[in-house]
Amino acid sequence: MGKDTFESFASSDLLRKHIALGEPTLSENERQGMWKAIERRTILRSRRSLRMWRWCAAASVFAIVVGSWLFSQACFQSDPYGKMTRLVNVDTLRHISLYLGEQQVELDGQIEVRCLAVTNQVEVKSVSGASFRLSATEQEETYLQLAVPAGIKAEVVLADGSRITVREQSKFSFPLCLAGEKRRVYLEGEAHMKIARNINKQFVTETRNMNVTVLGTEFLVSAYPKSSEQSVLLVSGKVEVEPLQGSRLVLSPNQRYVFNTTTQKSSLDSDVDPTLYTCWRENLLEIKDEPLGDVLKSIEAIYQTNFNYDWNELAQIRINGKLDVSVPLDELLDRLVRIAPIRLDGTRRKIILNNNR
Known part of the structure; x- marks a missing residue:
């Protein structure tokens, strides 16, 4: 007490x-x-x-x-890429955006991003030859993201010399110096990859539904989040595909692996012509026995425009040919009329089936 x-x-x-x-x-x-x-x-x-x-x-x-x-x-x-991919919505993007740590840079026109590991910098080049550099903060590894809107593509040259062509409406995330035990990158969308060979360090492309592992090769990955079809097409070399659902498999050249996110089933096609899927790198739209309605949808996405037409009616017509999508839209439509039985009503932007052809 x-x-x-x-x-x-x-x-x-x-x-x-x-x-x-x-x-x-x-x-x-x-x-x-x-x-x-x-x-x-x-x-x-x-x-x-x-x-x-x-x-x-x-x-x-x-x-x-x-x-x-x-x-x-x-x-x-x-998970360095999880936060980065949530930073931007490519559906509402108007310019190519490069994210470097806390920095965000909007870029006009087609560009090339080159990683300079020695100086811890990134060099950005335009098609006209103009360039500038961005410096990263001093830390163990810096992660970047390149977001590409509709109607354009962009190039990335990684620190090891690997060259990535990122297609429209895609997000590609990657390390500046590739300092890890594996060369890991992340993709939402589509990209053509030509990977520098390094037998001591695997190159792993991660997507929502699968991982693709290589040592050095050329391949195409398509993994758009809103698409039910996720695919890997091997151009040369050898790749290993590890889907989140199912067993691993090794692809040979001209094989295309497809995973359907709706049915959760996969398929493997052989003797595929890679140019059908990679011609967009050369600004070409190659058409081989495709429904006309699907071709018009592709043109709408590339030129960010809309047409007035009956999709079900045009879907019954299949066409073949090549279209240069780097030309003005009016010029492209004139070429389309030559290979497809259609006529154009320019005032209403209407595409009408021409039954006389």
Whole structure:
């Protein structure tokens, strides 16, 4: 028992004895003095408790903030591309965007991004030859993302000399220096990849539904998030495909692996002509026995425009040929009329089936 508590009990006992013996009670001043002393003790204890509570609350908030930051850093290190891919929506993008750490740069026209590991920089070149450099912060590894809108493509040259052609409406994320045990990149969309050979360091392309592993080869990956068809086409060399659903398989040249995200089933086609799927790199739209409706959809996506036509009617017609999609739209449509039984109503942008052909 503490001294203060003992004195309080003693005072209370003495007070009861005075009352029991009928002795005079405390005066008004004495009572006020006694209650003020009690009040001071109570307030002092409350203030001490309040200060202690504030310190505990502040420490808890600090611990939560620090813990959240450490957790976010750990998540980023384990999955550096997850956060980057959520930064941008390619469907609403108007210009090519390059993300370098906290930096974001919007770029006009077709460009090439080259990784310079020695100087820890990125060089950006335009088709006209103009160029500039961006410097990365000094850290173990810097991650970048190139987001490409509709109607254009872009080139990436990695630190090892591998060349990546990123197709429209795609996001390609990659490390600046390729310092890890494996050369890991991430793709949402489509890209043609010509990988520098390195037998000591595998090159892994990660997508939502599969990983593609190579040592050095040329291949095409198509992994648009909104498409039910995800595919890998091998041009040369050898690749290993590891889908999230199903078993691994090794592709040979001119084989195309297709995974359907709706049915969760996969297929493998052999003796495929790679130019049918890679001609977009040369600004060509190669058409081999394709429905006319599908061809018009491709043209709409490339030129970011819309036509008025009956898709079901035109889907019954199949055409063949090549179209140069680098020319103005009116010129391309004039060429399309020569290989397809259609006529154009320019005022209403309407495409009509020509039954006389």
